[in-house]
Amino acid sequence: MPIRVMLVDDQVLLRTGFKMVLAAQPDMEVVAEAGDGAEALEVLRAHTVDVVLMDVRMPRLDGVEATRRICREGQGGPGNPKVLILTTFDLDEYAFTGLKAGAAGFLLKDVPPDELLSGIRSVYSGDAVVAPSTTRRLLNRFASMLPVTRATDHPELEQLTDREHEVLTLIAQGLSNGEIARKLFVSEATVKTHVGRILAKLHLRDRVQAVVLAYETGLVQAGG
Template sequence: MIRVLLADDEAMMRAGVRAILSSADDIETVAEAGDGHEAVELALKHRPDVCLLDIRMPRLDGLRAAEELRTLLPETAVVMLTTFSEDEYIASALGSGAAGFVLKSGDPRELVSGVRAVAEGGAYLSPTVARRVLTHFGTGQLGRRTAARTRIAELTAREQEVLALVGAGLANAEIARRLHVVEGTVKAYVSQILARLDVKNRVQAAILAYEAGLVGEE
C-alpha cells in the first residue's frame, strides 16, 4: 500500500484529491495538512511514501517544504500540485527535490499514475506540464541540446540507455524489466548517472534526457 500525505490550503481541493486517491486500491491518504509547515511536521510523524504538496501554501510554501523533506526524509518522494498560472515556479521546483509534477486541472488518472511512479522510485511529469517545462527550457534550444549531448557523452552506452528510460518516466522496476536486469542493478546505474551528470534528482535527469534528444516530446 502506498501511503500518501496531502497538503493544500484549500479544503475543497484536498477533498477532491483525496477522493481521486481513494479510487485506487493501492493508495491510502494517511494525513492531510493545510500549510507547508504542518505538512513537514505530519510527514515526520507518519513517514509517508509520497507527499503531495500544493506549491502555494501559507507559512511554508510547497517548494520550501519539499526542500526540507528532501533533507529530513530523503526516502519520501514529493509530487508538486501545480496550476497553469504557476509556470514560473516549475524551474525552481526542479531543484527543490520534487520527483513529480501534476496539474490540478488535469486528468485524475495522471494523479494516480504520478503517485505510483514516484513511489516506485520513478519521476513523473504530467504530459501538459512536460510540454510546458520543455517550452521553458526551449530557449536557446540548439545550444542547450549541444551542451546536454556533451554532458551525456561521458556516460556509457548502457548508462545513456538507462537515462533515456528515466527520461520517459519509467520507475526502476519497469526499467529492470525492460533491460532484463535486477532492480538493484538499475538503482546502481541511476545513482551513477545522477552523480556523473551532477544533477540532484530524477526529474533533472529526465529534463537533461529531453534536452539531449534521448526522449521525444509527446
C-alpha cells in the same frame, strides 16, 4: 501495506476531492493533511508517509521550500517521502523550481482521477517521472529560469557510453522507456538498465534530475 499519502494544499475543497478519490483505492490511504508547507513539515515528523502531494503557492511556507527541506535536508520525518508537485501549469512557473528542489515530478491540479492514481503509484514504485512529455513542456516553457552551465562543468558526463548518452538525450526529450526502446530497437528492460547506469554515474536521484541536467548543460535545447 497501502501507499501512505499526505495532501498539502491551502484549498480545503481540493484536498477533500483528492481524499475521496484516494480513499476509494484499496492500495492507498490518506494518512495526513496540511494547509501549508510549514504545517506539512510539522505533521510529517509525526507520520510515516510514502508520497506527498504538494501544492506550490501556499501561505507561510510555499511548496518549493517545503519540498527542498523534505528532500534535501531530511526534515520530512522517517523515510523521506517522495514529493509530487501540484501545479496549475498556466500560472505556476514555480513548478520547475520544485523539481530542482527535489520533487519526484508534478501533476496538474485538474488531473483526471486515473492519472492522479497512476502518478502516485508510479512515483511510489520508483519511477520518478509521472509524465515525461509534460515535464518537457514545462522545462521548455520556463527554460529562462535554468542556470547557464557547460558540459565541461559536469565531467561526469564523460563517463557515459555513447549509448547511455543517447538514452539520456531521449529521456530529456520526453520519451518514456517504452518509446526509447522502440526508437533504439532494444528491449524495455535494456533501456531500464541504461537509465539505472546513467543515474548512478551522474549521481542523480531520478529521471527528473537527469532531464534538468540535460537542459542545464545544453544537451537538449528548449523547444528542441
